[in-house]
Amino acid sequence: MSEILDLSHVTLSDRPLIVCDVDDVVLNFAAPFQDFLRESGHELLPRSFRLTGNIVSIATQEAMAELEVKRTIGAFFEAQETWQTPFDRVGETLESLAEDADVLFLTAMPPRFQEARRRLLDRLGLTFPLIASEAPKGPIMKRLHAERALPSVFIDDMAHNLHSVRDHVSDSLIIHMMPDSPLHLLAPKPDDSIVRAMDWPHAGELINTHIGRASSR
Structure with a gap:
């Protein structure tokens, strides 16, 4: 039986959209x-x-x-x-970006763990809307952003997720972020067209440029 994805808790404003993975992007996994x-x-x-x-x-x-x-x-x-802790400067970077954009988390995990993840993110001050789903991320991003004439950004550590969003949402800034771990060195590499962010301040700079916002760094 396919997963039914409930997005009723997500309300977007007339601003750019930033969709961000959680494990090994926002939280250490x-x-x-x-x-x-x-x-x-x-x-x-x-x-x-x-x-x-x-x-x-x-x-x-x-x-x-x-x-x-x-x-x-x-x-x-x-x-x-x-067990899980946030990466350096993720909170301040996303808070700054949220002044001019809608930020939400799209985490690849069974929905039954969403409540625990929500509690953890809230405790860390990362109170942006959360979607937990094992479905492909490209169609979810397309459903969220639809045909809005606004900039969009997607951040993930997995090449297949990055490619999925690239193939479903035109003109989106696709950012590859991953931790410096021995396991990730063995991960499939995303296409050359996908930009790599070395850390959260760097990601913030890339996003600010894409959405036409002056950097607050």
Whole structure:
């Protein structure tokens, strides 16, 4: 059964739209997830950009089965409020951008974890609207932005999400952000046409230029 996406809580104004991924863009995922694994006697070996087959027992080096990997990711998301922390300057950058644009989060996770993520973001002062969905991000972005004659921006760490939005929303600024982690070094690279932001201040500069706003940095 396909996921029914409820966007009734999202109200956009007549301003540019900035849609931002959460895991490993706004909140650290890779590093705290590895700490979470070690608590149960496991580790993530950066042998390829996937979790199944690369999460192994520290004692035996036996790989965790696929179903157990999914259960472990779910357990981490249930405990995310204990483990996940924001990247440097994400809050101040988004707050500044929100003075002249609508900002919302589009996180790739099962909707059942949205409430915990909402609590965590709120506690960190990141109170922008949140959408939790496992559906492709391009069609969601298109549904949000529609045919509005306003600038739009999409930020993510995954090439397939970046390409999906690029293919569905014309003239959107597509920004690639990812943490400096051994696992992400193995990730598929986005097309050359997609710009890379090195950190949140850099992303802010790119977005300010795209939406025609003077930088506040």
